[in-house]
Amino acid sequence: xxxxxANWWGGAEAxxxxxxxxxxxxxxxxxxxxxGRAEIVVxxxxxxxxxxHERVFNSILNGAVCVSNRSKxxxxxxxxxxxxxxxxxxxxxxxxxxxxxxLENPTLxxxxxxxxxxxxxxxxTWKSRFYQIVSLADCAGV
Numbered sequence: 001x002x003x004x005x006a007n008w009w010g011g012a013e014a015x016x017x018x019x020x021x022x023x024x025x026x027x028x029x030x031x032x033x034x035x036g037r038a039e040i041v042v043x044x045x046x047x048x049x050x051x052x053h054e055r056v057f058n059s060i061l062n063g064a065v066c067v068s069n070r071s072k073x074x075x076x077x078x079x080x081x082x083x084x085x086x087x088x089x090x091x092x093x094x095x096x097x098x099x100x101x102x103l104e105n106p107t108l109x110x111x112x113x114x115x116x117x118x119x120x121x122x123x124x125t126w127k128s129r130f131y132q133i134v135s136l137a138d139c140a141g142v
Contacts, residue, residue: 036062
């Protein structure tokens with residue numbers, strides 16, 4: 001497992017660190033490239049309790065299964081363990097077990113990936129967001 005970002009994992013259990021490679025903060029373009037090669041992308045978005053971070057949609061559009069904490073928006077469009085895997089902070093071991101199952105079962109991984117892709121392909125791309133913004137801005141005559 002590869003983790004990039006600030007040193008928020010400083011107190012991680014040493015026994016769990018043998019399978020984790022820590023990387024520095026990376027720029028957004030490299031982040032998207034790495035997501036494009038990943039089978040699972042874990043997204044932590046503590047400030048987005050009503051919305052979402054683009055990493056959720058970028059990971060899905062790049063072919064990964066997204067594992068994320070919940071938000072009202074994500075819960076309104078995705079079903080847990082069908083389209084996305086929501087992190088259960090009260091039962092982290094169960095979340096880790098489910099991630100292992102997804103990694104070990106290519107059929108399950110592909111089904112979740114396809115389900116999520118169907119949801120986001122027409123609504124949550126940068127192009128579709130641009131058109132949503134333009135339609136909201138009432139740019140007639142501009």
